[in-house]
Amino acid sequence: MKKWTIVGLTALLTLAASAALASVPQESLYLGGIGYGSKGAYVRQVYGTPTETEQEHLSSHPSGTAVEYEYGDGVSIHLADETVYHIEVSANNGWATPEGIHVGMDASLLEKTYGAPDLIRGDKFIYTADGVPGVGMVFEIEKGKIDEIEIGRIKQAGLQ
Known part of the structure; x- marks a missing residue:
């Protein structure tokens, strides 16, 4: 009887642990067809020249620099070495x-x-990506509605 109790508890804990992880597949890490890891040339091919471009300092990247593309008021795409690492839509x-x-x-x-x-941190709902540590989706919630979506490095969203 003790053996079956242990087996049952182990199975229950395993199910609970897997249910607690709401990891999203890597295929979900896209906004407007642009994904984490997309190339800058592809972004420009699809959306054209950004309405604004800004150089950034990126201490976590070997080159130390990055660029932010802005499209209109509500879209920011961050690239390092011509590769998308963060997208924000507001x-x-x-x-x-x-x-x-x-x-x-x-x-x-x-x-x-x-x-x-x-993870829920304040008004942010955070989903991690399968197989890509430190990367995921962050949804900012305001009055029960999605107010902003971020895809990419979760640290970029100030959450690590």
């Missing part, structure tokens, strides 16, 4: 995840789409 402008999640939607759709977040 306007309901048609940019969405591959699953159709976009700014302005009801926040309850996040759990229906991705499951429970891995």
Whole structure:
């Protein structure tokens, strides 16, 4: 009887641990068709010349520099060595995840789409990516609605 109790508890704990991890697949790390790891040439090919470009200092990257592309008021794409490492969308402008999640939607759709977040910090729902440590999706919630979406390094969002 003791043996079955231990087996049952082990199975239950394993299920609970896997249910607690709401990791999203790497294929979800896209906004508006631009993904974590996309090349700058592809971004420019799809969306044209950015409305604004700004050089940034990036201490966590060997080159020490990065660039931010802005498209309109609500889209920022950060690149280091011509590779996208962070995307932010803060306007309901048609940019969405591959699953159709976009700014302005009801926040309850996040759990229906991705499951429970891995972490909630203040008004941010954080989902980590499968197989890519330190990378994921961050949804900022305001009055029950998605107010901002970030994809890329979670540290960039000030969460690590």
